[in-house]
Amino acid sequence: MARYLVTGGCGFIGSHLIERLIAAGNDVRVLDDLSTGRKDNLPSGVPLTVGDVADPDLVNDLMGGVDGCFHLAAVASVDRSREDWRGTNRTNLAGTITVFDAARRAAGGAPVPVVYASSAAVYGDNQNVPLVEAATVGPLSAYGADKLACELHARVADGVHGVPTTGFRFFNVFGPRQDPKSPYSGVISIFAARIARGEPITINGDGEQVRDFVYVRDLVRYLTAAMDKPVPGAPVYNVCTGVPTTVNRLAEVLADLAGRPLDRRHGPPRSGDIRVSIGDPSRLVAAFGMACGTSLEDGLRDTLAWL
Ligand code: NAD
Ligand code: UD1
Structure with missing residues (x-):
């Protein structure tokens, strides 16, 4: 049993992740501002703090004593990122850096792993399909640009601050x-x-x-597997079916x-x-030994x- 912070846990993907974490006997706490998420997406008894993922004091506080953080909180809409460029950047990039920064000293001053959501939006309209992780990136939206920047800061978290990170480029998730x-x-x-x-x-x-299209209950298995076995080098994986x-x-x-x-x-x-x-799921399947089935x-x- 472990203790995890899940940001964005009241959202669509977060709620499925929490279901899985709880079923495995873990202790979960959630940070969500309920901008798109819903309280009743959470199983009863899971403690929720309603607040902003870009608030460093709050995130530092919630990160205290956890074994790892699943970071899913984001403005998950490309359209919204067009309407509110700076607000989206605050949540999607500053929020992610806030999470990485807090993870540096979560466990009594020692770093804990962070598993976070990136997106296929980093590829822009690269038509060289199926897309492999090494394909040329070229986001076409503020949303995609911020997700790519999150991946770059994940390398900083890993290389400079010793925070193990795993990023997942979700394709079109449903469920x-x-x-x-x-x-x-x-x-x-x-x-x-x-x-x-x-x-x-x-x-x-x-x-x-x-x-x-990726089924959400397939996707969350990778998140928990990555948390169980963090590796150095800030890896990023497509989550897709091909x-x-x-x-x-x-x-x-x-x-x-x-x-x-x-x-x-x-x-x-x-x-x-x-x-x-x-997307090309080869790297995902090789690393985790399972496909989105x-x-x-x-x-x-x-x-x-x-x-
Ligand atoms: P969602 O909108 O259902 O979940 C996002 C959650 O984050 C919501 O509960 C929302 O209330 C919360 N949130 C937003 N801003 C916040 C803030 N400032 N502070 C705290 N909480 C905040 O979306 P989702 O589909 O579950 O997406 C989860 C993650 O997966 C996001 O990072 C998203 O960018 C990424 N993603 C989703 C898809 C998809 O197809 N659904 C594809 C690629 C990437
Ligand atoms: C989706 C994600 C985005 C992610 C990206 C990664 C959603 C809402 N968005 O964008 O977060 O970064 O994948 O690749 O999941 N369509 C219609 N009619 C409708 C709605 C949509 O024809 O009523 C079409 C759209 O024009 C598009 C396709 O369906 O061609 C998929 O649209 P959508 O589900 O919004 O996802 P993406 O734009 O691919």
Whole structure:
């Protein structure tokens, strides 16, 4: 049993991680400002501090005595990062440095490991798919730029301050508890909710854009495995399946699974939309000995069942 701080624990991915940590008998504390997360995403009894991840006193305090930190708190929306550039930077980059800095002396003055969320957004529209971790990065948004900067500061945390870090470049994550009501929500949660209610969906552009969809319960296994065996060198891994799915096909599979007719409309392409995003999971599988094994269909069934 270990004691962990989870930032962003009331969010979509954080809540699945906490479920897993608790089931394994760990002691968990959460820091979240509830900007997009929800208190009722947390299992009962998990202590929550409502506050800002970029507040150094608060983070230092919460980091005291933990064995490690899972850092997921972020403004997780590319659109939001366009609207609020400086505010996003404060949470996404300053918040991450605040976490690394506090981790330097968490265990009675000694460093503890940090496992943190990066994003496929660091690749920008690099079309050299499937994308390997060594591919050229070129973020197209403030969100992606900050995630890349987090990876650079993770190297500083490791090399200069002795804080072991592991970064995960999540591709398109989906599953239960991804809030379909949020304007920043992922395509699967939006389509699943609308199709299940028999409402029309809007496909941006021709729908032939491709994504690599990762089921959330597959993803959180890597986070805990990385915490269990931290390695030096601030490694970063894609979290992806390598399986391409077009937005059109996604809509068809969802309608099929929901047993509803598909009412699809095409809107204009989303400005700056990436055409093809597929990751190469080889490095992830080699390091952790497991692939993201849940099929899209099974993951979608779970998501529909949750609605
Ligand atoms: P989410 O919005 O559900 O979770 C983020 C959590 O962070 C929320 O609970 C929110 O309230 C909290 N938060 C935001 N700003 C904060 C602040 N200043 N202080 C404290 N808490 C704050 O999003 P998610 O999808 O669960 O994302 C988790 C992590 O994964 C994020 O770092 C995100 O950038 C990353 N990520 C997600 C995806 C995806 O497809 N969902 C893809 C790539 C990367
Ligand atoms: C997603 C993540 C982002 C992450 C990036 C990494 C979400 C909300 N965003 O962005 O955090 O950094 O992956 O690659 O998970 N679409 C429609 N109709 C809709 C909604 C979306 O056609 O109603 C289309 C979009 O135009 C896009 C695709 O579906 O082509 C996926 O969109 P979205 O789920 O928003 O994810 P990304 O933009 O890929």
